Amino acid sequence: MIQDILPRHFDNQWRDIVPEPGDTCLVCHDNTVLCRRLDDGTILFPSLEDLHGDPTLATYLFSIDQEKFFLLPHLSVTAPVGYAYEDMRVFRQASPRYYAFAGITGHQLYQWYREHRFCGRCSGALVKDHKERMLKCPHCGTVVYPVICPAVIVAVVDKDRILLSKYAGRGPNPRYALIAGFNEIGETIEETVHREVMEEVGLKVKNLQFYKSQPWSFSGSLLFGFFAELDGSDEITLQEDELSEAAFHTADEVPENTEQVALTWEMMEKFRNGYRPYGSSKITAE
Numbered sequence: 001m002i003q004d005i006l007p008r009h010f011d012n013q014w015r016d017i018v019p020e021p022g023d024t025c026l027v028c029h030d031n032t033v034l035c036r037r038l039d040d041g042t043i044l045f046p047s048l049e050d051l052h053g054d055p056t057l058a059t060y061l062f063s064i065d066q067e068k069f070f071l072l073p074h075l076s077v078t079a080p081v082g083y084a085y086e087d088m089r090v091f092r093q094a095s096p097r098y099y100a101f102a103g104i105t106g107h108q109l110y111q112w113y114r115e116h117r118f119c120g121r122c123s124g125a126l127v128k129d130h131k132e133r134m135l136k137c138p139h140c141g142t143v144v145y146p147v148i149c150p151a152v153i154v155a156v157v158d159k160d161r162i163l164l165s166k167y168a169g170r171g172p173n174p175r176y177a178l179i180a181g182f183n184e185i186g187e188t189i190e191e192t193v194h195r196e197v198m199e200e201v202g203l204k205v206k207n208l209q210f211y212k213s214q215p216w217s218f219s220g221s222l223l224f225g226f227f228a229e230l231d232g233s234d235e236i237t238l239q240e241d242e243l244s245e246a247a248f249h250t251a252d253e254v255p256e257n258t259e260q261v262a263l264t265w266e267m268m269e270k271f272r273n274g275y276r277p278y279g280s281s282k283i284t285a286e
């Protein structure tokens, strides 16, 4: 998955520092990030020196191993020759993987800083705290932390069949997906699983098995992946404003994983490769 960057280490501890000339800078503008794409799919980010950037305008983001990443406002720099503002979607396929992860994670922080410039309580300008990644209002004392939205990815399984769906309104041939949705206030993450499955396909599930979680900066969320066993009828009632199709499929009908970035695809791949969390309905010949 996109966050799996071993042997490299992602260190997100806040540091109140300014960049050196050779430090890496992410420059974001709406849904794009300034980078250089080579013919083989490799991406490069500019250094402060490449950008002739003003270090006092930079915000520290995180480090990967010894490489420090900073955010620079796009209006403060001119793109160096060979660099362009690339849509976030390039990070789904880009290499090296740790740069793709840095790009999406930095972009999530960019959005948070951009959308939290003023205090929601008194409308005063927010300032950065020196000790942690936090914004505070010097007028009324309100503090603001990065926003992370919990959401679920659910593989509904009926023995040798897995429920695959396609989103509505995503072009002529959207990729297969699993049931997904955001956690609502006052709800446990398990309740989110039951509610989303019922809302999207009208099915009941039981025996939830937590699989893995994934930070998914494309939607500012933390995904909780669950396998869930079909409970009772397999008659699907489609939520048509969300999904264009949903049906149970056998493993040989599950498409092969090509991108290897998303939790959804890892869970589908696991099932395709023989994982049967609730047993098999096939009678094995002796």
Ligand SMILES: [Zn+2]
Residues within 6 Å of the ligand: 119, 120, 121, 122, 123, 124, 137, 138, 139, 140, 141, 142
């Ligand atoms: Zn305030």
